[in-house]
Amino acid sequence: MQLAAALVWLPMAWIIARTLGQLADDAGTAAVLPAALAVLALGLLRAGLEALGTRMVFRAARAEVGQLRRQALAALAARDPLDPGRTASGAAASVVAEQAEAVLPWLHRYRPVQLKVVTVPFVLLVAVASISWAAALILLVAAPLIPVFMALVGIRAKAASEAQLAELGTMNAVLMDRLRGLSTIRALDAVEVTAGRLRAAAESVRQRTMAVLRIAFLSSAVLELFSALGVAMVAVYVGFHLLGDLNFGAWGGRMGLAQGLFVLLLAPAFFEPLRELAAVWHDRASGEAAHDALMALGTAPAADPAPAPSPAEATISGPPSLSLQGLSFTHPASGRGIPQGFSLEVAPGERVALFGPSGSGKSTLLALIAGLALPDGGRIIIGGTPLDASTRADLRRRIAWIGHRPHMIAGSLMANVRFGRAVEAGPPLARLLPGVDPARQVGEAGFGLSGGEAVRLAIARAIADPAADIVLADEPTAHLDGDTAARVRTALIEATAGRTLVVATHDPDLAAALDRVIRLEGAA
Structure with missing residues (x-):
């Protein structure tokens, strides 16, 4: 349309030139009126084509930029942390x-x-x-x-x-x-x-x-x-x-x-x-x-496929088992990682503490279990399904994560539990933060929440999805005082009943409260 608008000038120029030539030859003003009307009509046509073409091109361009952004964000989200x-x-x-x-x-x-x-x-x-x-x-x-x-x-x-x-x-x-x-x-x-x-x-x-x-x-x-x-x-x-x-x-x-x-x-x-x-x-x-x-x-590694749950998966009931077999992993940048050849068997519904000092590989093990990174060697099997590049997107639906510094958005407590998901947020909130108004507003990064409230809100977020039957918690009691840490320990244990729980911690009280303690002395 924009090209046609530019070419409309060709007949307009010819009408204008011919009319001026006729006036120079004393043709009289009677010849001007039809030409003026023709020029006016062509001018309106040209303006309309230009405006409509510009509008359509802008919409198409905006859609293409949006698609490029979505591809870039999807590729960024697919990269291992x-x-x-x-x-x-x-x-x-x-x-x-x-x-x-x-x-x-x-x-x-x-x-x-x-x-x-x-x-x-x-x-x-x-x-x-x-x-x-x-x-x-x-x-x-x-x-x-x-x-x-x-x-x-x-x-x-x-x-x-x-x-x-x-x-x-x-x-x-x-x-x-x-x-x-x-x-x-x-x-x-x-x-x-x-x-x-x-x-x-x-x-x-x-x-x-x-x-x-x-x-x-x-x-x-x-x-x-x-x-x-x-x-x-x-x-x-x-x-x-x-x-x-x-x-x-x-x-x-x-x-x-x-x-x-x-x-x-x-x-x-x-x-x-x-x-x-x-x-x-x-x-x-x-x-x-x-x-x-x-x-x-956008050309970063593509996001993992996200197939719909199969009928067999849809009928799974109860928490899964977790098997780590001969794992090895080393961070390329630092050369550190987890204890080489690490193995662990976690029974369905068992609550296990990975206990050790900072740098012993606790958080890295949680990241490997969550499929946020793939091991250099060995296997991870969740509920009988090996975790690899083709299955980790589907298995991650069964995993909830609780960080030691949980991220909060500016909004209500209810919105922070839902976190963009179609889940029922009321019961977990009432369970973890009794007596607190679900519509209570918090600021960016959890401004207005105490440290204990933020962690309990993160626990509520983790258990809000009934399909998440594995809970991974990374130092949930870190940076908390004794009384607050005790309340968080109790809330975590009670809220994850009936789910498989793996906690990375150097809190001896939290470790002692769980079913089993796995001691990590340091990465090989």
Whole structure:
């Protein structure tokens, strides 16, 4: 539609030129009214096509950006939390939230202009050539100079945009890291040093952004120069031809006033798509760079398949057994992991404590059981089903996780228990936090909750799904005082009755309260 709107100018220009020629020949104003009505109708048609086409392209572009974001988020979610090659949180947030928006103008502005550039000038060139081969030759010589110089500028523009987006992602990653460690920074009295580093990162982003803008302005200046020269040369030729000083270049001898005006009206329109191209050239450079960054995130390991539960699985009743057979796992970055050749048998409904000092591999074992990472060797069997890349997505439906710092969202207690799932949150809340209003609002990161309340809320979240018959708890009593830890121990044991429970802890009281204690002295 946008292409058709651009081509509507061809009959409009011919009607205007012919009408002015008739007026010059004393045709009278009676000939103007039909022409004016025709121009008005074509103008409305052109505006309508342009508006409708732009609206449709924008909607399609927005849908495509949304799809790219979903692919990137799915790929990020599929990456193992223990994978050292994961994209930094700040950089990933920058790509998905900020840089993705640069793809939108590239799709809904640059792509339609690209179609116009490869179509409209050729149609108008044929129309001009049908009247004057000399004017067409001028346009034909001037036109290629623009894309040649635009391509040269564009190579540098894309490189500058990629560097600017990469620097922006780095700054976001640094900022995220500093925010996470804000209390440590204050404790070490390193606020000024940290602020200086952030200022340096922001200055680097500013310099790279200005470099991108300089290149964008340069591309516009190059195009404006050559398009202005092309239109001026056509105007000079037509003017001298109408004056009789140039008697060549037109079919049949000389052009009339109507023909000359028609050529003059088409000359600026010939360069118009190229002028639009200059205006969106920066959108192309930044959009392609952002698109490549999104695609790089989206080509991470695909998410595990999530098949629907089979009839056999749907009839499973009771908690499953858990078997760890000769496990080995080492973190690539640190070289540490779990005790090599680790084995453990957990009976259905048994509650087991993994007890040991920090660094002994307790949390890593929980991550392996949860399928958040795959072991280097050995097998994990849950309820008779081996856990591997093809089954872990399905087995994770049976697993609930309780962290020592459970994440809370800004919202009601009920919303924090549901956590986006279609589960019944009332009974678990009443059981774990009796007398507390389920509609009570909490702030981001659990602001307004005590440490014990946050952990008990996390336990309620874990048991809210009846299908989660394995509960993994990572240091649930860490950072709690004695009385609060005792209440959490009681709540955890009572709430997980009838489920298989594995707890990583260095709390001797919690370990003693469970059915069995597995002592870990350290990773091999």
